[in-house]
Amino acid sequence: MKHTILTSTAAASILIGTAQAATVTWNNTSTDGLWYTDANWDTGSTPVVDGTDNVMINNGDTITHNPSADLDITTGSTVTVSGGSTVNQTVTNWQRLQGGTLTIDNATWNTTSYFRVGFDNGDAGGTFNLINGASATFDNEFHVGPDVTRAWTNPGFTFDMNIGGGSTLDLNGAVGMWLYDSDLSDYNINFTGAGTIEGRIGIETEGVANNVATWENLWDNGILQWNGANVGQFDDYFSTSGTAGTTEYTLTAVPEPSSAALVGLSGLALILRRRK
DSSP states (O other), rough: OOOOOOOOHHHHHHHHHHOEEEEEEBOOTTHHHHHHOOOGBBBOOOOTTTTTTTEEEEEEEEEOOOSSSSSSEEETEEEETTTOEEEOOOOOOOEEEBOOEEEEEESEESSSOOOEOOTTOOOOOEEEEEEOOOOEEEEEEEEEOOOOTSOOOOOTOOEEEEEEETEEEOOSSOEEEESSSSTTTTEEESSSEEEEEEEOOOEETTEEETOOOOOHHHHHHOEEEETTTOOGGGGTTTEEEEEHHHHHHHHEEEHHHHHHHHHHHHHHHHHHHHHO
């Protein structure tokens, strides 16, 4: 029988490789409502979202997040805001997804800073979930992909956005949402139900910019999806209002035709039953 003996270095490598981020929960013990007050977290320390910690805010508080440096949510970390909670940021330090996940679930997220998904060439992307009647407002650019001064090839970069449950994404900034990459093949904006996105959309590929992109463009490119699929016609699932290239340009997800038909039939059956 062969026996395998692990050296201390090998054992440490295995432990590091399998380590899971710890969940740190907001409790506002100090009552000042400030993200960076250590006492406001159940561990007694402000969470570090570089793969070390996962953030959970679920008690309905309103929290001020005004960091002295950029907030980078990196691979292995998640930030979840739920239960009617609100997070506000009014300083200009960036918020960035670098492989991590930001979930706003029946809650509110407001920021006046840049929001970046990836930036430098080779950066990971991330996942952004806006669900169950959540609301998010970005008063500056929502930038997805490598910075235009970097190389366009960005292997391993993916971006997944999931919106549903009547949630609203407001891109109030004049710049709105910009998607940058060589082919945008790893960008997914997926609606799982009712929801809206308001604001300007831009696309730049290999240095060629479209300042007045439409949601129909994103559907045709396979980026915009309904329940994880891009099948059928844009008008089967979505409608738009306002003018492309402006802050009032709005995408609204509508029920699937089959769902709408079922709702109509159910209503008709109810009326007929009441007449008997």
